[in-house]
Amino acid sequence: MTDILVLGGGYTGIAAAIRVAVRTRRIGGRVTLVNASARFTERLRLHQTAAGEKLADHSLEDVLSGTGIRFVQGRVAGLDVGRREARLDDGRVLGYDKLIYALGTVTDVSVPGVAEHAHVYDDYQGTTRLAERLAALDRGTVVVAGGGLTGVESAAELAEAHPGLHVVLVTRGRPGAMMGEKARAYLDAVLERLGVEVRAGVDVTKVLPDAVELAGGELIPSDATLWTTGTRGLPVAAESGLVVDERGRIVVDSALRSVSHPDVYAVGDAAAVTQPFGVLHGTCQGGIPTGLHAADSLAATLRGKTPKPFRFGYIHQPVSLGRKDAVIQFTRPDDSPRRWFLTGRAAVAYKETVSSSPITTFRLLKRGLVPVWAFALTAGLA
Structure with a gap:
């Protein structure tokens, strides 16, 4: 054996x-x-x-x-x-x-205060603690640090689920920076419609119990901080x-x-x-x-x-924007954006298929089969 x-x-x-x-x-x-x-x-x-x-x-x-x-x-x-x-x-x-x-x-919680005062997505229990904290807030400000896929999806989801809260997305670059210009413009428009305030081009240097501190000393008040970067x-x-x-x-x-x-x-x-x-x-x-x-x-x-x-080779960058919207940027194998992208209901359906695919994949693997999507990614078909 x-x-x-x-x-x-x-x-x-x-x-x-x-x-x-x-x-x-x-x-x-x-x-x-x-x-x-x-x-x-x-x-x-x-x-x-x-x-x-x-x-x-x-x-x-x-x-x-x-x-x-x-x-x-x-x-x-x-x-x-x-x-x-x-x-x-x-x-x-x-x-x-x-x-x-x-x-x-x-x-990576090496930024001062992140380990003590920020919520992270390292496990299910930590995520439910954030959900409980947000459910207890009638109003207030939630800061999401990080403009990658996780940060963008989180900011949109929280803003849609908790319209009484003010969601601020802080990011060193531009949200969705890996996408093409048109897909990124759509993403920006949806975040604005959901009421997400985007602070791009800033660095968070410290997380406090009730605020985040930016390089230069500016404080953004925060009743809950979600750290999604690094x-x-x-x-x-x-x-x-x-x-x-x-x-x-x-x-x-x-x-x-x-x-x-x-x-x-x-x-x-x-x-x-x-x-x-x-x-x-x-x-x-x-x-x-x-x-x-x-x-x-x-x-x-x-x-x-x-x-x-x-x-x-990569094939896409699927981003949910709440439960009612999404944007899918199709990519070259090196993850650079192609000119094709999906938005709206079609993108929502696509994203849901992606999110639910692992469970289906496990069932296929038990039967000795490899899903078509996995074959495409690894066979150079992307």
Whole structure:
């Protein structure tokens, strides 16, 4: 038997676990998945949770049913890559022959006051605390820091769900800066219609209990602050001796193996995956394909075959703008914007399909199938 340990039960970890279980079933693969929570968190929908929406509850036991994967609930506290062991926070130790590291990233809280006074989207519990805080406010100001996809989606969602609150989006650049001019103009117009105040071109230097401080000393009063800018890999990777980049992500080769410890595969946000156009940024769009490829690479290695190099190209930037609007920017493989984009109801339907696709993907993977969208992303068809 070959013991395969998957750390992390997010989109990428689950996809990798199911795929490798299917691909190694006949050659003695025994797969264990470790996750801190017993539930699968739909990170693509955390902005909806923050706005107070009740979402479907998916237990990992249900998601993994029928796969033969053993689920262990626990938080990873340490990794000994020399002895091939993972240590959990309750003292349990799990050995492995091959490891798939899918622990993702956490919000970078190095800006003073963020850890103490800001809400972040690192887990479901933290997001529900923000939802409870907002529900208790009849009026007031909510500051959302960060103009990327998460910040924009959150600002729009909160403004729509809580019309009595004043939502301020503060960002170093321009919201939706990665989009084409027309799609970005549509995004700007929707934010204005929802009453979101956009403060672009500013840096937050400190978060206070009741305000955020900008470079230059200006204070923006805030009854609740949501921090969505910047991520880092968990320290467990660097502390184990795995080679990581400046953001704590595990550096991998073309087969998604650690460059320093080839029995460790890293996927999703936790991996620094290089393509001809640069290093992949952390999204579900890129994460699940890395999980599938790592599983295939591992299975090929166990069969004595040479793994194929990972290939990937982006296809879109889907952004929800509340429950009634959205904008979808279609992209080239390097994530630069094409001239095509969707808005309005068509974009809402498209975005909902994207957000719900992982659950469908898991079902297909159990049957040994790969979704068409994942094949397109990794086969150079994008």
